[in-house]
Each structure stands twice: as C-alpha cells, then as structure tokens.
Amino acid sequence: MSIYQPPADWFKAPTGSERTWVGIALVWCIVMSIMMPLWHFKGKQNSSGEAYRVEPMDYAKRVMEFIAANQVGVDEGTMRPIVAPAPGSDVYLQAQMWQYTPIIKLKLNQEYRLHLSSLDLQHGFSLQPLNMNFQILPGWDHVLTITPTSTGTFPIICNEFCGIGHHGMTGQIIVEE
Amino acid sequence: MPTGNHGANEMRSCETTGLPVCLNAQQFIKLNAVCAVVFLLIGAIAAILLALTRWPAVHLLSAEWYYRTLTIHGLNMLIFWILFFEIAVLYFACTTLLNSKLASKGLAWASWLLMLIGAITVDVFILRGKSDVLLTSYVPLKAEPGFYLGIILVAVGALLGVINFFCTIYIAKRDKTYEGSMPMVVYGATAAAIIAVVTLLHGAVTMIPTFVWSINPEWIALDPAWYRITWWGLGHQSQQVNVCAMVSIWYFLSSVTVGGRPINQAVCRGAFVLYILFINLASAHHILVDPGVGSGWKIWNTSYAMYLAVLASMIHGFTVPASVEVAQRYNGYKDGLFGWLFNAPWRNPGFSGFFLSLVIFGFGGGITGVVLGTQQINIMAHNTLRIPGHFHVTVVGGTTLAFMALTYYVVPMIFQKEFYCKALCRIQPWLFGGGITVFAIGMSFAGSYGVPRRHWDVDMGGSTLFTGFGSGAHVWLGIMGVGGVIAFIGLLLFILLVVSAVFFGKSNAGGPMTPWHGDTAIVAPIPHDAPHETPGTMILVMVLLVSFVVYYFANWKWLSDVWHVR
Numbered sequence A: 001m002s003i004y005q006p007p008a009d010w011f012k013a014p015t016g017s018e019r020t021w022v023g024i025a026l027v028w029c030i031v032m033s034i035m036m037p038l039w040h041f042k043g044k045q046n047s048s049g050e051a052y053r054v055e056p057m058d059y060a061k062r063v064m065e066f067i068a069a070n071q072v073g074v075d076e077g078t079m080r081p082i083v084a085p086a087p088g089s090d091v092y093l094q095a096q097m098w099q100y101t102p103i104i105k106l107k108l109n110q111e112y113r114l115h116l117s118s119l120d121l122q123h124g125f126s127l128q129p130l131n132m133n134f135q136i137l138p139g140w141d142h143v144l145t146i147t148p149t150s151t152g153t154f155p156i157i158c159n160e161f162c163g164i165g166h167h168g169m170t171g172q173i174i175v176e177e
Numbered sequence B: 001m002p003t004g005n006h007g008a009n010e011m012r013s014c015e016t017t018g019l020p021v022c023l024n025a026q027q028f029i030k031l032n033a034v035c036a037v038v039f040l041l042i043g044a045i046a047a048i049l050l051a052l053t054r055w056p057a058v059h060l061l062s063a064e065w066y067y068r069t070l071t072i073h074g075l076n077m078l079i080f081w082i083l084f085f086e087i088a089v090l091y092f093a094c095t096t097l098l099n100s101k102l103a104s105k106g107l108a109w110a111s112w113l114l115m116l117i118g119a120i121t122v123d124v125f126i127l128r129g130k131s132d133v134l135l136t137s138y139v140p141l142k143a144e145p146g147f148y149l150g151i152i153l154v155a156v157g158a159l160l161g162v163i164n165f166f167c168t169i170y171i172a173k174r175d176k177t178y179e180g181s182m183p184m185v186v187y188g189a190t191a192a193a194i195i196a197v198v199t200l201l202h203g204a205v206t207m208i209p210t211f212v213w214s215i216n217p218e219w220i221a222l223d224p225a226w227y228r229i230t231w232w233g234l235g236h237q238s239q240q241v242n243v244c245a246m247v248s249i250w251y252f253l254s255s256v257t258v259g260g261r262p263i264n265q266a267v268c269r270g271a272f273v274l275y276i277l278f279i280n281l282a283s284a285h286h287i288l289v290d291p292g293v294g295s296g297w298k299i300w301n302t303s304y305a306m307y308l309a310v311l312a313s314m315i316h317g318f319t320v321p322a323s324v325e326v327a328q329r330y331n332g333y334k335d336g337l338f339g340w341l342f343n344a345p346w347r348n349p350g351f352s353g354f355f356l357s358l359v360i361f362g363f364g365g366g367i368t369g370v371v372l373g374t375q376q377i378n379i380m381a382h383n384t385l386r387i388p389g390h391f392h393v394t395v396v397g398g399t400t401l402a403f404m405a406l407t408y409y410v411v412p413m414i415f416q417k418e419f420y421c422k423a424l425c426r427i428q429p430w431l432f433g434g435g436i437t438v439f440a441i442g443m444s445f446a447g448s449y450g451v452p453r454r455h456w457d458v459d460m461g462g463s464t465l466f467t468g469f470g471s472g473a474h475v476w477l478g479i480m481g482v483g484g485v486i487a488f489i490g491l492l493l494f495i496l497l498v499v500s501a502v503f504f505g506k507s508n509a510g511g512p513m514t515p516w517h518g519d520t521a522i523v524a525p526i527p528h529d530a531p532h533e534t535p536g537t538m539i540l541v542m543v544l545l546v547s548f549v550v551y552y553f554a555n556w557k558w559l560s561d562v563w564h565v566r
C-alpha cells in the first residue's frame, strides 16, 4: 500500500520475476551503453562535435575567400554561387537569416571537412532527404568530416527556429560521380 | 498510531479515506490546482491552433502567429500547467500522507502569488509580440526583459513551494507525526522535490544572466553553446521531476483503485534514488549534435548516466503493473495470464487514466526517448518532428494523463465536489490518451521523413532549392492533425468536467465520495503477505523489451545507410 507507511522490514532484496526483470533490464542497459563507444570506433556515422571559436566577421571572410577560390557557376533561381572544392579540402558553409551560401558540389565517396557557422542566430543544418541533422551556432566553427556515399541533389533546410523567415531558409549540396 | 501536529480547527478527517486533511494545505492545493487548469486551457487553445497549422491541408495560422502560439503553448503547458499541479501534489503528499500540518501558510501564499504573477507576465509579454523566442529562447534570439523576468518569478515561486514541502517534512519528523519510513508516494514526491531544487538552480544560472543581457547586450556576453548546456540543465531535469511525480501518482492510483501495493518497496525506492543520482547528467542528450562538446563527454553522459536512470524507469515499468496484478489476483481475478487486466476497473477514469498513462509512457515515450537520445542515432532525429513526437507521449500521454486521472480523486476528496456526467468522465482518458497516441505516431513518422519541428511551412515558402516534402510525409502530418483534434477534444472535455464540478458540482462534504466503481471509493489495501504472482506483468514487460530491442537496432540500421561523418 503506497499511501500508508511500509512495514518495518521493507528493506529486502528482490525475488522471483521481479529479480529476473531487474537483471534483464540491467543487461539491456549495459548493451546500450556499449553500443555508443563501439559505434564511435567501428561505425561510420558519429557526431564528434569538433569545433573552434570564431568571430562571425572572420568566418564571413573565410567563406568569401573560399567562394572566390572555388566558384564554378551561379544558381539561376537564387543567384547564389556554386562551388566545387577539391576532394579532401576544407569546405565553408555560411548560415545567416535566411539562407545558406554557397551551393556546394562534392564528389562521391570523397572526404571533405565541412565547416558550419552562423553570422547571426542559431540555425540548423538538416540535409534532406537523408535526414542528417547538426546544430549551427554563431561564434563556433562546427567541423563535420563527411564522405557523401550517394549522388544527387541534397537540399539543406534550417531546423532551428531563426525568426520569421525560418521556414524559407534553404541551401543545397550536389554530389556527382 | 502517532498523532498529528494540527492545531484546533486546522484539520478535518477525510470521510472517504479517514486520512487527516490539513485545511491550510487544502486551500493551497485548491488554489494551485485551479491555476494549473486555467493554464492548461490556455495551452490547449494554442495546441489546437498549432495542430491545425502543422496539418498542411489546413495550415491555419500565419507564420508570425504560429511561432507566437508555439511559444505560448510550450510555456503554458510544460511549465505552468505542470508546475502548478506539481506544487499541489507536493502539498498533498507532505501533509495528508504524513499526518502533518503545512509548515508555512505565508510561504505558500508567496509561492502561489509569485508563480501566478510570473506566469501572467510571461503570457502578456509573449502576446505583446516582441518575444517570439519559443520555450527554449536560445540566445542570441532575444525576447523583452519582462519575458525572462516572468520565468524567473515562476521559478522562484516554485522553489518556495518546494522549500515549504521540505519544511513540512522536517516538522512532521520533528513532531513524530509518522513512524518509520515514509510512504512510497511521499518518498517519490521527495525525489521529485530534490531534483526540482537542482533544476531550479540551473534555471537561475541560465535565466538571470539572460535577463541582464536582454536589458542591454553590452553588459554581458552570452555564449550560445554555454546557454544550451545550462538551459538543458533546467529543461531536461524538469522532465525528471515530472517523471518522479507521475510515477508517485501511479503508485497512489494503483493503491486507491485496486488496492495495489508494491511487491518490494526497496526496489521501487532504489529506483527513485537512481533518478536523483543519475538523471542530472543526461541533459547532454539535447546537445548531441552540437559543436564544442566532444564525443567522450556526450557518450559518458548519455550512457552510464542516462541508462541508470533508464534502468529506474524499466524497474517502475515492472513494479507498477505488478502491484496491480498482485492485488487483482488476490481479489479473485485469477483467470489465465491476463484475467486481472481484463477485469480491471476500466470504467473508473482514475484507473483507466493511470493505466493508459503507464502504457503510453512506457511503450511510446520510454522507447523513443532512449533511442532518440543515443548519441549517433540523434543525428537522424535532432530538431525533427520525431522529438515532439516523443515528448507528447511522455509529458502529455504520460504525465498529463496521470495528472488527469488523479484529478478524478482530487475533486471529490479535496474540493469535496461530485462530477457531473460520469459517463463522459469515463471516456475522457480514452479520448485524450488515444488521440495523443495517434498524434504522436503521426509526428514521429513525419519526423523520420525529415520534417522539422518548429517550422511553419513544409513546402519551404516556395524556395527553389527545396520544393517540400513528399506525399508520405503529408499523409503522416494528416494523421497527426486528426490525432491532435481528438486529443484536443479529450482535453477540453477534461477541463469542462473539472470546471463544472469544482464550481457548480454537488458538495459531498459530510460523507464519502461516490465510488467510481464497486461499493467503496477506496479499495482496501491487500495484505503484505498476499502471493506475489506476476506472470501477466512478466509477459507485458517482455513485449516491451522486444519492441525496444527491435526499434533500437532498426534505428542503427537506418543510420548505417546515411553518409559517413565524424
């Protein structure tokens, strides 16, 4: 009876099926605890949180230099630059209310260091339709070491609320053979 | 039997249970409960507007009003409704169940007034239209200073209520109003109160600098990464307060509706201790894909720490239904594996609400919570609709429904008023629980297509780079909308039933409350030595475990198909 005082000898070890269940639950919790470090070493998808402090103005400058060095065209719908960085290089994506610049062309199965940062509020980096999501903060250069494993056109949408234009905030990554 | 410490005319004896009711506590239970329901109503109006906006076929509100309404909904539901109700539960647990008077009337007034003024301040400032920052108010998004001030007032008020709770426990102990260990429900409430203190301190650490910053950003520099970590120290742990309060209420309702008693009190109490010790660190699961916090820290905090709290929940997931099964079998429902369950008092909204809350929380909220909070799997879930899909089956289908179930006893026993339309009371938990389950399933599946949360337009406002989500996502969003409407009807029905009973109901003062089922309102507790047979519960928890394992590894499989990243 949970609303009255317990009997004096309430402190006892569990028995029977209760004991079995506590044991099973403990084992399952241990399995789940092991899965994360295991995947960290053996799995291919991890969020290591690699990041460096950066002033928004400095980041904007880096993005500009990056675009100047790697631009291959302009997207007609949005007039945003399209860049094609070399495999293995650093790629800079700038989030600001309410767009991502530039549009990035990558090569299949090549590794890149993708930098994410914001010039104003917090934003989200949500890659569709893969549904991979990372946080973008102003003042922090968030580095994802990524390897695209499929080709096509992958929209980026913002999934951190960033003001009234949030729902229209998009960008794009294109992956070619 | 030890005597209470009540002064003359400071208590009455409950005609239903024979338990002593401190009249001061009763007054503040009423005040806090009434406020809880008022804020629930505000949150409910926001809820239906939101559901009808995220349902693409309806898309009701403008973008501006969608975000404003979302801010209103998050705060009024998650903070105001829940906190006012919890303060009422704390006052009940520390007085009636310990046979004590409330420590301080002044403190109770101060707590209630501060919370009320704070909550009204927050709502007024949101509606002024310059504080559309959502529940989390992530800096550098900025609200008016009054918004943060209101939240601080609510937090201070709640802290005073919690202090009053601890003072009452102290005087009960000092005056020896009870002997030996405290009852389980009080024990769980104490666990909730301890976590609440830690939570509210995090709240102060986050909100006070943010308030200063909102007056003049020159005065203090806020790091968004720091803000997220400390804010979630508040935001996550407050959910653990809710879990503790909800589990205590489950034990309470198992006791009064079927006479249930925990098989082994040491196990249940140990599980509450695990919550207190380990949940604090698990707030890391909100920042799993954030920059600046390393893998080691993320894994440590979400594995060792979180899984010991998960273990605690899995334990309650067994002990609570087991308490029902043992009692039902003792009372003669022995048929087969599930005779005890089929013959449970499903007509009693106190029971159906409690048991549905248990099932929805366990199967829906528990499994999704652990999976989404797994460091790497979170990559496929962060800020998508999978997240609100998860917490609408924890804090809504679980906690809120448990609070509703308890209300079916609070109104007749504390307000001493009878409900009208008992038939509607009996279906209310089913409507609400069923609706919110459908709603959350719709949300979760839409989220697994990538549909973001906190987002006004799944067609991206006509962007040329992304033309919106496909028909699969739209179907699930439609299911979400239908579920939301059903849940809203269940919620509104609850509010109407409670308001009509509290303000216009027939008084039952002087006699016991009308039983919801059977001959007596409170089912007599089974004896300590009743046989502990729980084969049915064992099957139920094994089904839970299998669903858990399948969902867990299915998510790892989906994860292994996306791009490589580290």
Ligand code: HEM
Pocket: B044, B047, B048, B050, B051, B052, B054, B070, B071, B073, B074, B077, B078, B081, B082, B134, B135, B136, B388, B392, B395, B396, B400, B436, B439, B452, B453, B454, B455, B483, B484, B485, B487, B488, B489, B491
């Ligand atoms: C009829 C019942 C309810 C319905 C139909 C409902 C519906 C919704 C909807 C549609 C959203 C917006 C999701 C988005 O667009 O991101 C939402 C968010 C939310 N709801 Fe509910 N809700 C209900 C009850 C509750 C209750 C009782 C609580 C708390 C106890 C609650 C807590 C929240 C929170 C914390 C959010 C997130 C706010 C934010 O993102 O800032 N809801 N709800």
Ligand SMILES: [Cu+2]
Pocket: A096, A097, A098, A122, A123, A124, A158, A159, A160, A161, A162, A166, A169
């Ligand atoms: Cu954004």
Ligand SMILES: [Cu+2]
Pocket: A123, A124, A158, A159, A160, A161, A162, A163, A166, A167, A169
């Ligand atoms: Cu945004």
